[in-house]
Amino acid sequence: MGVDLVDITAKRAALTPERIAFEDAISGRTLTYAALEDRCARAAAVLASRRVARGDRVAILCRNRIEFFEIMFACAKLGAILVPLNWRAPAMELQPLLQDCGAKLLVYGCEDAATAAALKHDGLALLSLDSPGPPAPSPASSSTPETAGAAPCRTERAGEGAGGPGYQALLSDAEPLTTDRRWPADATWFLMYTSGTTGQPKGVIQTYQMSAVNAFHVTQAFGVHAGDTTLNFLPLFHTAGIQLLTLPTLIAGGTVNVLPGFDAARALELMPRLDAFFGVPAVYQQLSLHPEFEDADLSHVRAWGCGGAPLADVLVERFAAKGARVCNGYGMTETGPTAFVAAPEDALTKVGSVGKPQMLLDVRIVGADGRDVAEGETGEIWMRGPGLTPGYWQRPEETAKAFTPDGWLKSGDLGRRDADGCYYVAGRIKEMYISGGENVYPAEIENVLARHPAVQEAAVVGVADEKWGEVGCAFVMLKSDALPVGGGELIQFCRSNLAGFKTPKQVVFVSDFPRTAAGKVQKHLLHVEVDRAAQRA
DSSP: OOOOEEOHHHHHHHHOTTSEEEEETTTOOEEEHHHHHHHHHHHHHHHHHTTOOTTOEEEEEOOSOHHHHHHHHHHHHHTOEEEEOOTTSOHHHHHHHHHHHTOSEEEEOGGGHHHHHHHOOTTOEEEESSOOOSOOOOOOOOSSGGGOOOOTTOOOOOOEETTEEOHHHHHHHOOOOOOOSEEOTTSEEEEEEOOOSSSSOOEEEEEHHHHHHHHHHHHHHHOOOTTOEEEEOSOTTSHHHHHTTHHHHHHHTOEEEEOSSOOHHHHHHHGGGOSEEEEOHHHHHHHHHSTTTTTOOOTTOOEEEEOSSOOOHHHHHHHHTTTOOEEEEEEOGGGOSEEEEOOGGGTTTTTTEEEEEOTTOEEEEEOTTSSBOOTTOOEEEEEESTTSOOOBTTOHHHHHHHBOTTSOEEEEEEEEEOTTSOEEEEEETTTOEEETTEEEOHHHHHHHHTTSTTEEEEEEEEEEETTTEEEEEEEEEEOTTOOOOOHHHHHHHHHHHSOGGGSOSEEEEOSOOOBOTTSOBOHHHHHHHHHHHHHHO
């Protein structure tokens, strides 16, 4: 029997109608739970008027804003399926996703009006969240994806969108729709398309049960409760933007401050009002590099979480020096996402650990022979539990590849478990390389390079070598104020801290890395750069 959800906004409106659910961190506009439920019920009526019914897919293309969650909850009320789209991607990359999911309606913000118009085709209706006007230019790219996305054209005025009245006008005229108060555990709520760091994006099915289990795990790990305030800024087309920590906070009856995209200065200003904070490593790096970081008051934040990629030891230590114990975690879109979270008491004594599996999750570390490896040895992380996805949208063959017949998800990530039951993630199986017969895990080398005073960030890939089979190539981004440093010095630094076979044989300096919107380095594109350099040579 699954874990059904009750209608979240309706239940919260009944329990805590006057408590603030959302606050726009730019304008200061607030929305109580009673007002949120009213708007979501009206939004459901708006979608129904556009012939959206149970099982239909509703795509949404916008920056972080309160209306995104209104549409998300409206889809739940109707039994429709939300499909968040990556606003950083061009129309030609989004078109196959719309075809894959078969979206009936595309809801969009004014910043992405031009992209939405380019995606328009027969059978796809458009709905603007904003007033009419010329499309705003796309925001310039930044070194950290989360820093992009300010919404200069946001408005609450009623208006006309492409093909008819815009969302605000329709919402004002709509009567709140009365719908079923229970959301079936195994029904699909939304599809999250994977970031495509290694291949073609797939739609990961997200069910109501996954959200319920994730909320339970987040509440256990971070102590989220009624009255807590958190900050929403991670991209909403990735699972963390919705599930960490926004949806669990709303279920608990807390307040979510919404930024259109990550802004280090604004985040530091808001810290004295926040109780829980979750970011990816690139976010913590941006915070630590901000001129106001040393004087910032972080004392009010009770719980700090990090995921998406390993957080460098030096960043853990820098935040700890200001009294902030950042707890590393690990999960996947396929796990809902919360799977592991380190305990605060282990944040410094077990730096690099992602902690222990959460309450409703079983974990194995499995070798190439399909058997569990011994304690301390490295193998693939397998997971099983009620918070996992049932599979990929219309991809039964891909689903069968990802899961064993008895329900274990093969993560594709390498990890190990220590004597205390804490886990460490070594990286993707595809990233590991073999040098002179020895397994090399790039994350270990990257962590050492991050300790060099001139290095801001590093990414290591294995490249072909006639003598050793493969050797490491380190791509390094230096700090803007760093003294000049050469590749030879960095190689020697690694040699002093690592075994010889782990020491990279080549260093390539870069001004930035190709990244996904969640801040992960796209290492397959680094391999392309290596291949091009070899061809030029």
